[in-house]
Amino acid sequence: MMFDFETLSAADRYKLLVATVVPRPIAWVVTQDKAGVVNAAPYSFFNAFADNPAVVGIGCGPRPDGPSPKDTLANIEATGQFTVCLVPHRLVHEMVATAVEFGPEVDELAEAGLTRLPSAKIAPPRIGESPVAMECETFQLVRAGHHTIVLGKVLAMHVADEAVMDPAKRYIDTPKLDLVGRMHGRGWYVRTTDRIEVPRLTVAEWQARKAAKAG
Numbered sequence: 001m002m003f004d005f006e007t008l009s010a011a012d013r014y015k016l017l018v019a020t021v022v023p024r025p026i027a028w029v030v031t032q033d034k035a036g037v038v039n040a041a042p043y044s045f046f047n048a049f050a051d052n053p054a055v056v057g058i059g060c061g062p063r064p065d066g067p068s069p070k071d072t073l074a075n076i077e078a079t080g081q082f083t084v085c086l087v088p089h090r091l092v093h094e095m096v097a098t099a100v101e102f103g104p105e106v107d108e109l110a111e112a113g114l115t116r117l118p119s120a121k122i123a124p125p126r127i128g129e130s131p132v133a134m135e136c137e138t139f140q141l142v143r144a145g146h147h148t149i150v151l152g153k154v155l156a157m158h159v160a161d162e163a164v165m166d167p168a169k170r171y172i173d174t175p176k177l178d179l180v181g182r183m184h185g186r187g188w189y190v191r192t193t194d195r196i197e198v199p200r201l202t203v204a205e206w207q208a209r210k211a212a213k214a215g
């Protein structure tokens with residue numbers, strides 16, 4: 001069945017996208033407003049897009065109750081700084097707590113009982129319990145209808161010591177991070193424990209494999 005995205009409503013396009021583009025990593029974004037009030041919220045329209053400079057992107061939609069930007073976007077527009085933390089399985093309930101549509105005056109990290117740690121290069125703090133945190137400054141804001149895609153240049157990354165296997169070689173024990181992704185619907189997530197290893201092939205290996213199948 002084909003769904004024609006040129007004639008569908010935005011709500012239907014959203015349904016189809018979030019039900020199929022899975023699993024999506026979750027950016028737990030920490031910002032602060034000009035007065036220093038800290039804000040945190042999860043965003044699963046998120047990924048990494050470049051390494052030189054290192055660029056991550058987040059799709060911020062409008063508030064469900066109107067077109068005004070969410071606090072995360074309003075703060076990024078005002079300050080140009082944000083921290084992206086990643087979400088391990090043991091923190092999914094705290095992550096969901098920070099998605100409650102609180103007013104801008106509410107500090108979601110305090111509500112969820114999470115610890116703030118200072119960032120090294122930017123003002124917004126990072127979430128102490130998160131095993132990975134990226135300090136970012138705005139690289140570009142791309143308007144896409146009622147979404148704004150925030151592209152952030154990563155200035156620094158913090159990784160929990162126990163997940164760093166070899167700091168000199170930058171080897172990370174990714175399974176130890178135990179990160180989750182977002183699946184379909186509003187409440188579904190996936191753990192990254194079901195892994196498969198599929199080695200890449202050279203042309204010679206591909207041809208040898210084809211020859212073995214044929215013969």
Ligand SMILES: Cc1cc2nc3c(=O)[nH]c(=O)nc-3n(C[C@H](O)[C@H](O)[C@H](O)COP(=O)(O)O)c2cc1C
Pocket residue numbers: 026039040041042043044045046059060061062069070071072073095096098099100101102182
């Ligand atoms: C797992 C998860 C992923 C989410 N992803 C997005 C997203 O990609 N874009 C978005 O606009 N809202 C997303 N939301 C909803 C926001 O987190 C929610 O609107 C939040 O209240 C926004 O907070 P803020 O106003 O403090 O930025 C997500 C919620 C959850 C629970």
